[in-house]
Amino acid sequence: MIKDKFKNISESSKKALKSYSNDLKTTLTTKPTAAGVKKFLFNNIVPIMFIIIGIFGIIFSGFTPTAIINEMLTRLARNSFLVVSLLIPIMAGMGLNFGMTLGAMAGQIGLLLITEWGVVGVPGLLLAAIISTPISVLLGWWCGTILNKAKGREMVTSYIIGFFVNGVYQLIVLFMMGSVFPIKSEILLPRGYGIRNMVNLTGVRRVLDNLIPLKIGVVQIPIATFLLIAGLCFFIMWFRKTKLGQDMRAVAGDMEVARASGIKVERTRVLAIIISTVLAGYGMIVYLQNMGTLNTYNSHSQVGMFSAAALLVGGASVAKANIRNVFLGVVLFHLMFYVAPYAGKNLIGEAQLGEYFRVFVSYGVITIALVIYEISHRRETALQARALRESTEGGK
């Protein structure tokens, strides 16, 4: 009797295997269906749109391929670190961390202090990173704690927290530096307190980029910066496999299930924000050493928005993002940033139009990505509900 049962099971599994292999064969051999193409286009509408804009931009801007490659490499080195810092909160199901501006402000404070103290070169960058770390940890912890009280509305909450902390940053930098904290160098405003609008980071300008210089023809490749970014990418890949990384993914899946299985949900979410904020601080230091000048009151304000937009352009959503999205996004987004003003100038004779275009496109892409995510999320929920209803009705 047991033998018969086994025989039946093995026959049924043979049948299942055969049907699976037939399905796979059909999927691989048949041409893509219209529905499949539609689904692919819908899921990748943002990168596709940007590829088209990029191609038109390249054609009308009149830039040579070498100039574009050079600029893209510079912008990849400048921005990738900041964009990668957004991955961990997404992994924890907290969406895009617009609170990364908190880390950016911490990085800027580090850079302001090393400029004041006259610490230059790689030691200067390291010191700025060390200074920014405790500030980022503190701000990240505080932001994460607030976000735990606003579950489901993390993105808008972190965005508003960014505005609030910007006010505190301005109070410190504009009124307390020079009066409360001693500042003696030329970064101080002539009135005796407050930091100037623009601070020259001459001591650390392109220090990391030029650490291991490589020039192929006219194309300059900042090897050390790319190595640092590669290191961060490997860290993210390793981190996904750690206990904490797995916990974050479980929390992103279902908070209640994660809690029931013994994961400290709130703690995990706070840690995700802390790590993201610290990385954003380092990212801002990498970004500003490349720029060479610090716009004291504005550099950080747009960083969160542009990094989030770049990630979304790369095909990420507020619930799913990976390293591939980061690099594709930075290239596509910044390609548009680079070519749009010149394309606008050549097409209409007005460079300003290109400037407006790139600003509204960056905000627009975030809107499109959020709308698409919401539509597909609702569609998925409806499908799941229908499947559940059908199975319940079938059971009856």
Next chain:
Amino acid sequence: MKIDFSLIKDGIISHRRRILVTAGVVIFFLLLALTMFFVGKSHTLLLNNTDVEVNGKLYKAFDIEEIIIDEDNVIEGSYPGIIDEILVVGQSHHIKISYYDEDDDLNQVEVSFNVPVSERMMNVSLPVLAAHSTEESLWLTHFEPISISSEEEEEVITDEFSM
């Protein structure tokens, strides 16, 4: 060493260990920050080749063929009355000056010196250095730049969109 397992059970050892590890990490980063500060601290040296009177004695400026600081920074050719500015990193430095004396003979003076970490700018009087290279306090002095406050206040823009 005998381990009291009841302490591990109570989490006391792991708690103590965590505090020790945290303290160790904090101390490590503080030391690293201090090291970076001292290694990367820059100082501006004003290489002052002007006539100067020290302790009632006048030291005359001279024609300079070459000044080498720390083997990397080279200033070629300088004349009386010229003040060169150079940025050096760290506290220990070496200066080598090749100059022409009053008889138009080429002389060389070489000396190592330390810049105090607190000093942002220092004045190096080259004529005094040539005469008394061993007496650092005579030729290496603190320099306070005169800050000229402009009548026009710089407008601080805290919001680029003027919102």
